[in-house]
Amino acid sequence: MxxxxxxxxxxxxxRDPAERERALMARLPQLVARAQQAPGWARILKGVDxxxxxxxxxxxxxxxxxKRDLKALQLRELPFGGLxxxxxxxxxxxxxxxxxxxxxxxxxxxxxxxxxxMYAAGVRAGGLLQNCFSYHxxxxxxxxxGGAARIGCAVIPAGAGQTEMQVQAMADLRPDTYVGxxxxxxxxIEKAQAMGADISSVQHALMGAEALPESLRAWFRDNGVxxxxxxxxxxxxxxxxxxxxxxxxxNPGMVVDxxxxxxxxxxxxxxxxAPGDIGEIVVTVFNHDYPLIRFATGDMSALLVxxxxxxxxxxNVRIRGWLGRADQxxxxxxxxxxxxxxxxxxxxxxxxxxxxxxxxxxxxxxVMTLHCEVAQPLPPERIEAIVASIRxxxxxxxxxKLEAPGTLLDxxxxxxxxxxxx
Amino acid sequence: MxxxxxxxxxxxxxRDPAERERALMARLPQLVARAQQAPGWARILKGVDxxxxxxxxxxxxxxxxxKRDLKALQLRELPFGGLxxxxxxxxxxxxxxxxxxxxxxxxxxxxxxxxxxMYAAGVRAGGLLQNCFSYHxxxxxxxxxGGAARIGCAVIPAGAGQTEMQVQAMADLRPDTYVGxxxxxxxxIEKAQAMGADISSVQHALMGAEALPESLRAWFRDNGVxxxxxxxxxxxxxxxxxxxxxxxxxNPGMVVDxxxxxxxxxxxxxxxxAPGDIGEIVVTVFNHDYPLIRFATGDMSALLVxxxxxxxxxxNVRIRGWLGRADQxxxxxxxxxxxxxxxxxxxxxxxxxxxxxxxxxxxxxxVMTLHCEVAQPLPPERIEAIVASIRxxxxxxxxxKLEAPGTLLDxxxxxxxxxxxx
Numbered sequence: 001m002x003x004x005x006x007x008x009x010x011x012x013x014x015r016d017p018a019e020r021e022r023a024l025m026a027r028l029p030q031l032v033a034r035a036q037q038a039p040g041w042a043r044i045l046k047g048v049d050x051x052x053x054x055x056x057x058x059x060x061x062x063x064x065x066x067k068r069d070l071k072a073l074q075l076r077e078l079p080f081g082g083l084x085x086x087x088x089x090x091x092x093x094x095x096x097x098x099x100x101x102x103x104x105x106x107x108x109x110x111x112x113x114x115x116x117x118m119y120a121a122g123v124r125a126g127g128l129l130q131n132c133f134s135y136h137x138x139x140x141x142x143x144x145x146g147g148a149a150r151i152g153c154a155v156i157p158a159g160a161g162q163t164e165m166q167v168q169a170m171a172d173l174r175p176d177t178y179v180g181x182x183x184x185x186x187x188x189i190e191k192a193q194a195m196g197a198d199i200s201s202v203q204h205a206l207m208g209a210e211a212l213p214e215s216l217r218a219w220f221r222d223n224g225v226x227x228x229x230x231x232x233x234x235x236x237x238x239x240x241x242x243x244x245x246x247x248x249x250x251n252p253g254m255v256v257d258x259x260x261x262x263x264x265x266x267x268x269x270x271x272x273x274a275p276g277d278i279g280e281i282v283v284t285v286f287n288h289d290y291p292l293i294r295f296a297t298g299d300m301s302a303l304l305v306x307x308x309x310x311x312x313x314x315x316n317v318r319i320r321g322w323l324g325r326a327d328q329x330x331x332x333x334x335x336x337x338x339x340x341x342x343x344x345x346x347x348x349x350x351x352x353x354x355x356x357x358x359x360x361x362x363x364x365x366x367v368m369t370l371h372c373e374v375a376q377p378l379p380p381e382r383i384e385a386i387v388a389s390i391r392x393x394x395x396x397x398x399x400x401k402l403e404a405p406g407t408l409l410d411x412x413x414x415x416x417x418x419x420x421x422x
Numbered sequence: 423m424x425x426x427x428x429x430x431x432x433x434x435x436x437r438d439p440a441e442r443e444r445a446l447m448a449r450l451p452q453l454v455a456r457a458q459q460a461p462g463w464a465r466i467l468k469g470v471d472x473x474x475x476x477x478x479x480x481x482x483x484x485x486x487x488x489k490r491d492l493k494a495l496q497l498r499e500l501p502f503g504g505l506x507x508x509x510x511x512x513x514x515x516x517x518x519x520x521x522x523x524x525x526x527x528x529x530x531x532x533x534x535x536x537x538x539x540m541y542a543a544g545v546r547a548g549g550l551l552q553n554c555f556s557y558h559x560x561x562x563x564x565x566x567x568g569g570a571a572r573i574g575c576a577v578i579p580a581g582a583g584q585t586e587m588q589v590q591a592m593a594d595l596r597p598d599t600y601v602g603x604x605x606x607x608x609x610x611i612e613k614a615q616a617m618g619a620d621i622s623s624v625q626h627a628l629m630g631a632e633a634l635p636e637s638l639r640a641w642f643r644d645n646g647v648x649x650x651x652x653x654x655x656x657x658x659x660x661x662x663x664x665x666x667x668x669x670x671x672x673n674p675g676m677v678v679d680x681x682x683x684x685x686x687x688x689x690x691x692x693x694x695x696a697p698g699d700i701g702e703i704v705v706t707v708f709n710h711d712y713p714l715i716r717f718a719t720g721d722m723s724a725l726l727v728x729x730x731x732x733x734x735x736x737x738n739v740r741i742r743g744w745l746g747r748a749d750q751x752x753x754x755x756x757x758x759x760x761x762x763x764x765x766x767x768x769x770x771x772x773x774x775x776x777x778x779x780x781x782x783x784x785x786x787x788x789v790m791t792l793h794c795e796v797a798q799p800l801p802p803e804r805i806e807a808i809v810a811s812i813r814x815x816x817x818x819x820x821x822x823k824l825e826a827p828g829t830l831l832d833x834x835x836x837x838x839x840x841x842x843x844x
Contacts, residue, residue, distance in 0.1 A: 078594050078595070079594060088550070088576065088595075089548045089549065089550050089576050090548070090576070091576045092571070092576065092577065093576065093577050093579055094550070094576060094577075094595055095578075095579070096578070096587060096590070096591050100587070100590060100591075100594070102594070102595070126511045126512070127511065128510070128511050128516070134558075134581075135557030135558060135563070135579055136556075136557060136558075136579065136580060136581030136583065136584070137578075137579065137580060137581065137584065137587060137591075141557070142579070149514070154510065154511050154512070154513045154514065154515065154516060155514065155516075156515070156516050156517075156518070156559075157515055157517070157557055157558065157559065157564070158558060158559060159556075159557065159559065161558065162558070162559065165518060165522070165559060168518070168522060169518050169522075169559075172500050172501060172522070172524070173500070173501055173510075173516055173524070
């Protein structure tokens with residue numbers, strides 16, 4: 001990419017970090033007070049003096065609200081568990097995510113704050129993007145709609161099916177950008193190749209909702225889509241953090257959105273970890289309609305520390321991206337094993353297409369085996385190298401078992417606990 | 423419905439008809455001039471002096487542009503055949519309807535003018551509707567989005583699948599209105615009955631994209647949805663005409679939209695028929711981005727004449743609704759037979775669930791048979807009554823053949839010409 005990607009959506013992204021921090025802290029009392037107008041937050045934040053929540057320490061003293069508890073909260077009080085500060089019928093949309101979990105969208109422009117990740121991915125006024133998230137029941141496609149409207153980019157509302165029509169639309173309408181899941185773009189490209197269709201106009205892609213392995217990012221580069229970006233967002237929060245590039249080269253980490261406060265906490269405790277340590281992502285969102293205060297996502301990440309300022313000019317803190325689910329953290333021989341460690345091991349060995357750590361045995365006699373999908377059998381020294389990485393990363397002994405591609409379950413689990421607890 | 427349905431979206435709908443006519447005619451020169459800025463219309467309207475198009479007679483002298491020719495026009499000049507007055511990348515959306523036909527949507531609020539049919543169907547600010555048109559590639563769902571945003575009604579973007587989730591959303595969120603096809607609402611209601619789910623909040627339905635037989639409207643009434651309205655719209659024009667009700671009783675005909683001029687013409691000629699005669703619907707649309715001048719839809723209807731002013735207070739002309747496809751008009755024994763006549767015959771006989779007129783034989787020896795799906799065999803006198811209706815309506819002799827439900831093809835054809843032309 002060229003100079004266009006060095007600029008940012010607005011000046012907020014280039015603020016002095018201390019100025020940003022002051023501004024965020026100054027907004028906290030109003031956010032807490034607004035939340036307390038909603039019956040659900042009034043219960044959760046009972047006795048909290050909103051005026052006193054003016055620092056990260058004061059924020060960290062507030063209770064967590066866990067994403068995994070949303071369903072129970074909502075069943076008690078439909079549709080939003082009383083966490084909405086705007087009445088359901090004053091909203092623009094009501095969504096149903098699997099669960100079902102109900103999610104609101106208010107009337108404000110770019111309500112999900114998706115223009116930032118989209119701008120960082122190269123979406124511009126006068127452009128055309130093909131929106132391949134589903135528009136039905138879930139909000140991802142409308143996050144893209146809101147961002148495109150703010151930026152002034154036209155949209156092909158394509159959804160996540162009808163692959164041949166996707167290819168024909170790209171060939172005829174020549175969009176510059178794909179937005180959707182990584183797996184569906186791969187399906188589209190393979191279909192275009194089979195049809196002999198020219199979809200080379202698509203130079204940018206903004207990916208979400210699925211992990212994007214570096215091997216797949218390389219595959220996109222090799223198959224005509226050089227500028228591939230990830231965003232970390234969710235159906236309740238909207239945009240949390242996003243990748244950026246400078247002169248066509250991806251910058252490290254994901255830049256945090258201007259309207260959220262991210263904490264990384266020790267799962268289960270709510271207590272912030274030391275900067276750079278892996279922990280659960282907890283998000284506080286400055287949203288007038290659906291304020292979220294210390295919302296525990298269940299996703300793992302870490303702050304990027306010791307890094308140079310991002311070459312893109314954005315000054316906000318960065319996180320390392322998605323490092324697995326908090327609920328997969330497992331104790332093996334008295335040591336914690338984190339999904340992020342499995343991802344870390346996998347990244348050190350390009351031979352591994354996909355990996356899953358399986359823990360078996362009875363308690364106190366745990367066996368840890370890293371199942372690795374590989375394209376072809378590996379020579380013993382490469383297997384030894386993986387065993388060494390396991391020891392290096394987890395401080396535990398583990399075995400390696402090679403598997404044919406497609407063997408491991410596609411359920412997003414890095415760690416599977418098969419121990420017999422009886 | 424109550425007093426709420428007697429009012430209208432705005433005062434335009436209650437204008438003095440002469441005032442409306444003057445206003446529409448006064449807008450024509452500007453519309454034609456705007457269209458002539460687009461290369462496609464510049465070709466079609468070559469030599470036309472926009473300033474002189476100030477009357478229905480002057481409009482009727484302009485050439486027709488047929489919907490069925492759009493694909494060829496677009497293939498010559500992607501994506502819109504040069505009929506768009508706003509550049510593709512300055513639009514909000516680009517759609518792909520089956521064909522494929524590309525359709526634009528500009529940035530203006532309620533671009534498809536759907537707030538009028540929605541308001542007439544009882545959609546109000548502070549309401550909640552379940553939008554069961556598909557959002558993928560085609561524009562119907564976004565017509566609803568635009569209308570809901572203008573009115574201030576919240577939307578569940580549900581799409582046209584996942585029936586169980588549709589039922590669950592209705593049971594939990596309690597929307598007041600369904601918008602979508604008639605057939606899908608029937609599927610949802612039957613699923614809710616099977617699940618024992620309470621979806622009684624849905625009291626209003628706005629239907630489009632499919633014919634709505636009166637028998638199905640009665641079925642909805644008998645199954646808990648008393649207020650069912652049809653709209654006539656298309657992916658290129660947006661809203662053309664819509665049903666209204668007063669005190670819960672449907673008014674005759676469909677009221678024409680405030681920003682279109684409807685002509686009813688003799689198919690093939692472009693020449694307006696006498697008021698009240700059946701002909702092809704030709705629409706001129708006051709749209710800044712995608713002006714359509716004498717756009718021949720291929721659909722048949724007729725102006726409603728000799729009727730009282732609509733009890734709803736709307737003063738615009740009304741049409742009789744969709745009366746079949748123009749391209750099915752057939753000549754039998756030197757007499758024209760119209761799809762609308764088949765619909766007319768069917769309406770006289772509640773026994774007929776579905777009908778299709780099949781013409782067979784060699785030229786000059788035509789045989790006309792009305793195939794009728796019926797729930798059970800009919801006694802001879804009822805068959806005789808149908809034969810009498812055929813003679814009465816078409817002035818031609820025809821036979822009746824009874825068929826089991828589900829026998830006739832579901833291809834929207836009222837008339838099928840099976841004659842041997844060799």
